[in-house]
Structure formats: structure tokens, C-alpha cells
Amino acid sequence: MQPTVRDILDLPVLQRGEPEVVGGGSLDRRVRWVHVSDLYDLSNLLQGGELVLTTGRALVDDPVGYLEGLAAANAIGLVVELGLHVDAIPPEAAEAADRLALPVVALHREVRFVEVTEEVHRSIVADQYAEVAFARNTHEAFTDLSMKRASPGEIVDAAADILDAPVVLEDLARQVLAFAAQDVETAELLSDWERRSRLTPVSHETEVCGPESWITTPVGAHRQEWGRLVAPRPIGNDARTRMTLERAAQALALGRMVEREGTALEQQAQSGLVDELRRGRIQDEAEATARAHALGLRPALTYLPVTIRVSETPSADQVFTQRRRVRMLDAIRHAVRTSRLTALTTNPRTGWFDLLVSQPPSGSGPDALHSLCTEIHAALGRIDGVVRCTVGVGPDSTRLLDAAGGLAESAHIADVAQSLPQDGKVCHRSADIRLRGLIALIRTDQRVQAFAEAELRGLLEHRARHDDDLLDVLRAYLELGGNKAELAKRLRISRPTLYAKLATVERLLGVDLDDAESRTSLHAAVLILDSHASAPTRAARTSRDA
Template sequence: MIAELLDADVPDSVAANADRLELPVVVLERAIRFVDVTEEVHSAIVADQYEEVVFSRHVHEVFTGLGMRRAEVTEIVEAAAELIDSAVVLEDLTRQVLAFAGRVTPTKDLLRDWERRSRLTPTGRETSTSGPEGWLTAPVGAHRQEWGRLVVPHPGDLGERARMPLERAAQALALHRMIEQNWTELEMRAQNGLVDDLRLGRIPDEAEATARAHALGLQPGLTYAPLTIRVVESVSADQVMAQGRLTRALDSVRHSVRGVGRTALTALRPTGQMDLILSLPASRNTDVMTEVCTGRIQLVVATP
């Protein structure tokens, strides 16, 4: 309600009734044309709508461009984080982190105790906010074939500004996997990246390295053992067949590690080398490397 009271005060009863009815009351202290008021309101509404249209178009252009050049998973996640201006995490159905973009959030804080925190936040069939921390999540994958989800741990009051880019990122990731058709490759890339970062000294902070490793499924341990396995091929071996044997060998190694209740990060090299970081329990009676090398962990590499 708008009222012109040029030479009078607003009665207390008007304010009281407005509060009771939850009715906005605007009092004008000078004469003004009604059309001037409506023009201002209309301009504000149109400006907001135009801003949303521009943002929507920008989001569309970003993810269309990423799709056209078959961008990597990390690029898609980073693009979503930049558009939302908040950290974004991609996890699989086992709560392992496959990719993330922290923006200004330190990695050790973003991924701290990730699996437990993730399990407290239920997975919905559509984009929604839930869980004790108020995570904004979007499922990734075709209907009833979801293979992961995107998470914005700190969405704040971004609303549609966060929801739209997150859903477009989820669509882009689903299309990426349809093209790749190789889920193991996606997981291996994530582990490969971490092992390379550790090997080359790119992660100076132990807390960050630990958080990333645990988020990728490496169980906490007091001892971590590095291990390298080489699959020797003849010089004349067919490269396609050799790569297939190397991949099967890696699958055998990972299966053997899981079979004895251990976890490991693995990295596959083009030279036929497999690098592992094993999480082992502390033992006063057994040297870790002795345990690994003498076969208590049966790393059987079977090649045809």
C-alpha cells in the first residue's frame, strides 16, 4: 500500500495493522506521479531478469565450449567452481573424491574427513540442499544410472546462481563419461595425478596430501610404503597388446591389495611401470618393506 501524507504523520494504528497483516506500507512525503514509481519498479525487475539471462547465456557458452573440445573432468569441475565462485567436489558412489576445485578453500579443510561427512548428506534424484552442513548436491549420470554427484559444500545464499552451473556441469560430466566409456580410467587419472604430485614435490603440505589421499580411498595408516612394479615386454611386442596386458596387470595388483584388506594409490606409466603407495598398519614385529617384498601381500601380476 502506498499513501501520500504530505503534512501529517503516519498513525500508529496503521503501522500496527500493517505488521499484523504483513502488508508493506510506503508513505510518500511529497507528491509523486504513480507512473514514476511503476517505472522504477519495472526497471529493477527487468534489470534483474536481464542479468539472469546474461548469466545463463554465459554458463551455456562455457560448458558448450568445454564439451566441443572434450575437456577433462578437472576442467569441468574447475569451470563450475569459477562460475559459482565456491568450492566444488566430484565424488563417486563410494564417496571417493575424483576431482575438486577448492577456489579459496584450503584442500585440507575442504576434504577433511570427506567420506564420513559425505555419508551424512543423502543423495537426491535432483539438485537439492541437504545434510547437516547444508551441501548443495547434483547427481551425475543418466536417470537410474547415476555414478557420482557434484557437491558445493558452502553454497551460502547463491540460490539459482549455484544451481544452474552445477546442473550444467553434471550434464557435461555425464556426456564426458558416455564418450570415455571407461570409469576405471577416470579413477586412475585421479590417483595418477596425486601420485605424480607427490613424486614431483608439488604438495609441500602434508595435511593436504593426506586429505587428498584419504578422499581417493586410501585408508589412514601410520605407515605408507612406496612400491614399484615393472612389467617387462620384448622390444618387438605389439604396443596395443602390451598396453592391454599392462592394464590387466594393474587390475590384478589392485585386486590383490584389496584381497588382503589393504588399500593403495596406484599410478600407471607408459614405460610399463606401476607405482603404488600402500597403506599399512604399524607393526613392531614386522618391517614394512619386508612384509611387502616377502609376499605377505600377494601382488600376483598375471599376464597371458
């Protein structure tokens, strides 16, 4: 650290000259260099930050003009050895020194200026060397961390160790991503963090700001910052703090860029492999498993096809939609890692995500699958715009090729599950969709639509005229298998009232509800009708996908 004027005046070599401050400003300004000269005009010799030593020759004719020239050249101060040219500092010079805030010091005994310059310059050069060494060591430390692909926590820990002070990494929402408390209590360091952080303005460069004088530096590419590093406690050397935080921020930004690029390349490779498997372009099981294992899929006795179907709120902003799609894929990959499983993942089209999951050893499979699906639901539920997601699970297989072929079934299951009432299940299999699955496949056939209309026409026309609940009564009656006692309890109406409603239904439809075949036919018609309830939304999504 550069010495101050006060530090230099305290040197023994200058103390022997009996220094006396006769005017000027603060003695705590830092001195960049010491310059010895008796010239009147030093404007072309000084660069700013110098302490000038003189025997006073320039003070003889025009002391005020001399001091004004020094101030204009940004000199830090003036030390005058009395006796050779002047016996005292002129009063007008002392007044000018006060006005210019330029410290002027008189030496009443002779001093060897060469000893002053040697000692001060030795200190300054040593300090500069120390700063260079610190910069080199800091650069090497964070370069090494970058090459090792260190985590954000490790980079923050390194910065805190270098500064011997707490360091915090936060995101744009003022949430703490990583921190190193050093000797400070964590509860004290992070107390009411979000409020304190919001009181500290965000800057696009390293600066000291806010009511607590935090030193902050942005993290991320210029104008694309995703967080900031904070040194929330005062640190003695601001320059070293700035340098350390900036090097740490560069390491964090580089790590994130490398991670994103690596993840993008890995995801592209996984998507390509799953597409080849689905299309049957790979016929050799050994080749398929070798390529999958090279992409991170752990070898297993069985593999499981999984499809995730996501319903989203529509948006005209294509950039926002694409970013949400990337976030959903990242969330699913994170859920897989959190569940301690491995999988190949792909996003074939908007709202669809396919996975080939490596099954854990026998005995833990169902629990692992349930854990995975629970994590997927939780991760996607935290993304804005996600309305609902369903997970379809196809049949497991000992061959990866067969599991890839099962993605068509898992996709069908996930799609059908979207039309089912939300029942709290985290995943659905073929046994969960059954007849609804068949109807989902054929519901667009005009003959199927004509069948449903013919079966329910009388009831639908009655509802159109009277807007009553007879269709809902019929639906509940069929769901309960014709159990009138249970139906009365569900609807919370008396049996005579229920019997009257059912009689009206029979009259409108011209059927006998006690006949098993009639109930089966009506149930199929109601399921077909229900399957079309969400058809406009799906059509809109299909249009967007196209």
C-alpha cells in the same frame, strides 16, 4: 538479483516522500514487479511478487478486505501516498497488515509513481538481462567443454571459476573424484569428507541440505545417478549456483555417456579384429597392422599374445555377472594405459581375456611386461568376486598375424597356471608349466586317468581307510627329487620316522623309490591327480559359459 522492499524504500525518489512503515512483515522479501493501481480488487491483475503503489482510494471503504485481497494475490507489500484520499492509515488496516505479514508503508509527501516504476523496473530488467547473459555464458562454457570432451577435473574447475567458490565431485561411495578448492586450503575443504558427506542427504534434484547447508546436484541420468556435485561453501546467489552446478552435472553426465559409447564401439571393433586374426580370416600382414594401428595399437618391432584367466565366485544374478565382466574388461584396459602400453583386447568368453600387446623398444620389454601384469593383478584384485587371476604369455613375434596365432598357446599357459600353486609370479610362460602343461592337455583322456589310478591305487586306498599323510609325503619326496635329508627338514620329522613312512609307501605301491623311472612315473601320476583336484570347479564354469 531482484530488489527487496527495503531496497526500493531506500531509493531517493521514495525517500523524498518520507516513507513510514506502519505495519506488516519483513522488508527483505524480493519484489518481482511494481504495480500502480487504485482499484479495490486486484486479484485478476496481480501474479504474485508485486509491490503495489496507491493513493489510498481502496482504503476508504473496506481497508481490511482490501489488504486481505492483496495478501491472497501474493502481493509483496503496499505503499500508500497520503493526502489525496486518506490522511492516515486506518488503525484496523495496520492491525490487518501485521496479521497478514504484509508490509504497509505510508508516504507523507507526494511522489511521482512513474519515477518509482521506471527506476525499479529498469533495475529489475537489467538484473533479468544479467541473469540471461549469465545463463547464456554458462551454457556456452559447458557446451564448449562437452564438445572438447573435457575431463571431469576440467569441468569441475570451470564450475568453480564461474562461481568463484570451491566445487567437489564425488561418487556414490562418497569418494572425491575431482575438486577445485579455489582459495580454500585443500586440507580444510576435504577434511573428514566422507563423514561430512554422509551427513548430507542424497537428493534427486538440486537443493540446499545437510548440517553445513551444502548445495548439491546429482550427476547422471534420472534414477541412474553415479555421483553428485557439491558446493560446500555458502554462495551469495543461490540461483546462479544451482544453474552452474546443473549445467556442470549435465556436461559430466554427457561426457560419461559419450566415453562409454565410444569405448563400447572401440572395444567391439577391437574384439572383431582379434577374432578375425585368430580365425585366420586376415592373411595380409599389412592389412592386419593397418587395421590394428587404426584402433590404437602402436606400431612395434614385436607383438606379444597375452591371455588372462580369471576365477570368479559363482552368482545366479546374470545382470551382476555381466556388470562384473564389463568392470573386469575396463580394469584390464585401464591397466594397459597405466603401463603406457597399447593393446588390442577382447573377452571371448566368461573368465577369459585376450590381449595383443605392442612391445616397447628392445631393452625395456621385460620390465614393461612385468609392470603390465602387476597392474592387471592389482586392478582385477579390487573387483568383488574375483578369486584369482593368472596371466599366460605366449611367444613374441615380429608379425601381428603370428602373435594372434600365439593366443592359443597363451590361453593354454594361463589355464594351466590356474592349477599351479600360487607362487607370486605375475605372469607365466611355457617354461613355467612344462610337464603340467602337457598333463593339462590330456588329463581328461580315460587312459591317462587309468594310468594315474593304477600307479597310485595302493596309496589312495590306504588314505581312504586311514586318512593319513603318506600321499603328501610322496608328493614332497618327488618334488625334491628324492632328497631325503631335505624332505626331513621340510616335514620337520626325524630321519628314522621319514624312512619308515617311505618304506610304507614302497610297500603299498610295490615300487622301489630309489629307481629313477619309478619316481618319474609316480611323479606324472601325482601331477595328473593334482590336475583333477580343481576339475569340478572348472566343469561348473564351463557349464556356465555354455
